[in-house]
Amino acid sequence: MHRNLYSASLLDLCFVRELMVQIMEARTTDKILHALETFRIEVPSWGFANTGTRFGKFIQAAAATTTEEKFSDAGQVQALTGICPTVALHVLWDLPDGLGSTTEVGKLADRYGVRPGSINPNVFQDQIYKYGSFGNPDERARRQALEHSRLSVQIAKELGSRDVSFWFTDGSNYPGTANIRERKRRFEESLKAVHAELAPNQRMLVEYKPFEPAFYHTDIADWGMAMHFARSSGSQAKVLVDTGHHYQSQNIEQIVAWLLSEDMLGGFHFNDRKYADDDLTLGSIDPYQVFRIFHEIVFFEWETGKPADIAYMIDQSHNLKGKIEAMLQTVNMAQELFAKATLVDHERLAAAQKNSDLIRAESCLQDAFATDVRPAIREWRKSKGLPEDPLEAFRSSGYLERISVQRAERNNAGVSSYA
Ligand code: RM4
Numbered sequence: 001m002h003r004n005l006y007s008a009s010l011l012d013l014c015f016v017r018e019l020m021v022q023i024m025e026a027r028t029t030d031k032i033l034h035a036l037e038t039f040r041i042e043v044p045s046w047g048f049a050n051t052g053t054r055f056g057k058f059i060q061a062a063a064a065t066t067t068e069e070k071f072s073d074a075g076q077v078q079a080l081t082g083i084c085p086t087v088a089l090h091v092l093w094d095l096p097d098g099l100g101s102t103t104e105v106g107k108l109a110d111r112y113g114v115r116p117g118s119i120n121p122n123v124f125q126d127q128i129y130k131y132g133s134f135g136n137p138d139e140r141a142r143r144q145a146l147e148h149s150r151l152s153v154q155i156a157k158e159l160g161s162r163d164v165s166f167w168f169t170d171g172s173n174y175p176g177t178a179n180i181r182e183r184k185r186r187f188e189e190s191l192k193a194v195h196a197e198l199a200p201n202q203r204m205l206v207e208y209k210p211f212e213p214a215f216y217h218t219d220i221a222d223w224g225m226a227m228h229f230a231r232s233s234g235s236q237a238k239v240l241v242d243t244g245h246h247y248q249s250q251n252i253e254q255i256v257a258w259l260l261s262e263d264m265l266g267g268f269h270f271n272d273r274k275y276a277d278d279d280l281t282l283g284s285i286d287p288y289q290v291f292r293i294f295h296e297i298v299f300f301e302w303e304t305g306k307p308a309d310i311a312y313m314i315d316q317s318h319n320l321k322g323k324i325e326a327m328l329q330t331v332n333m334a335q336e337l338f339a340k341a342t343l344v345d346h347e348r349l350a351a352a353q354k355n356s357d358l359i360r361a362e363s364c365l366q367d368a369f370a371t372d373v374r375p376a377i378r379e380w381r382k383s384k385g386l387p388e389d390p391l392e393a394f395r396s397s398g399y400l401e402r403i404s405v406q407r408a409e410r411n412n413a414g415v416s417s418y419a
Pocket residue numbers: 046120167207242269277315
């Protein structure tokens with residue numbers, strides 16, 4: 001009799017516990033499903049093209065060599081993931097006729113189901129930029145850079161793109177060879193002039209990088225300098241954080257938190273790195289860091305009650321991996337890490353931080369990071385009519401085989417050597 005009673009109550013207990021686990025899981029799934037509704041990430045056109053190292057390009061039969069092919073590949077990524085509706089364009093690489101190319105690009109966007117995203121001026125590849133663009137002591141180089149930047153803003157207006165994203169190679173290789181303060185002043189002047197061209201709904205994003213290609217000093221070397229230039233050029237200028245553009249072990253999430261608190265964070269170029277600006281696929285080396293970056297953003301949104309206006313973009317160079325697969329891998333990783341970040345229990349975290357309850361506070365992050373969000377993401381995809389496994393769907397679609405045949409001849413004729 002006693003024994004029966006005992007086992008019945010044990011059963012009840014197990015049942016209640018099981019029920020609680022199910023309720024918690026359902027809550028977690030709901031949170032993820034909700035968070036995924038708004039998470040979008042932009043792919044770069046140049047991520048589908050042949051790239052290499054300083055020593056040579058590695059040619060892939062399936063690489064995109066025309067703007068149309070880049071749109072086609074980006075269209076695949078969007079069709080399979082549903083979260084990449086825009087593609088970043090590099091003006092000289094994707095719009096060789098400047099404004100004259102916009103009609104064609106508009107048509108490609110319609111045909112392949114991806115809209116033009118951020119517009120990236122190119123003031124680093126022409127011979128005239130040997131000693132810099134906006135920082136160049138030669139007025140002619142500065143003028144050409146300004147004209148190209150103005151044109152880029154016009155192109156963005158024409159294509160309905162909101163962000164014009166600036167990255168400069170300006171700097172110097174040897175001590176004493178450049179007047180750093182003069183260059184700073186010239187940058188302020190030119191960036192202000194570009195800002196004046198923006199339509200009210202447009203933004204100018206200023207990217208920074210500590211070294212490469214300049215190896216002694218870089219004119220916009222870190223987030224503080226980028227923030228200074230953004231502020232001195234106007235209210236529509238914000239900072240762009242490329243995760244690969246930092247020194248080893250720099251605390252990027254702290255930079256993110258500071259920029260958020262200053263209302264100066266405009267967007268990201270996501271990629272991973274082991275040593276320098278390696279442009280590896282996101283999360284391949286340190287997924288916890290990407291999670292911590294997302295956490296700072298989601299925590300900020302929870303605390304302030306307002307959404308952070310940030311453009312999430314990918315900036316990667318897939319010189320060994322298949323380009324479309326590497327892009328899909330990155331998009332999946334970004335989605336997973338963002339979903340994990342939304343699982344942090346903010347009430348609990350805020351209380352633990354207030355009480356300096358260190359282990360409890362840290363566990364809030366660790367517990368969220370350890371949660372397997374993949375089943376919920378699969379559910380979300382299913383609910384949108386998307387393939388549950390985009391990579392698998394891509395592999396069985398035949399697209400790669402098709403383009404490899406179509407593009408092989410042109411790619412094989414490509415030049416890989418710098419000599
Ligand atoms: C640079 C930088 C820029 C990108 C170029 C292609 O390293 O990250 O954002 O436009 O690469």
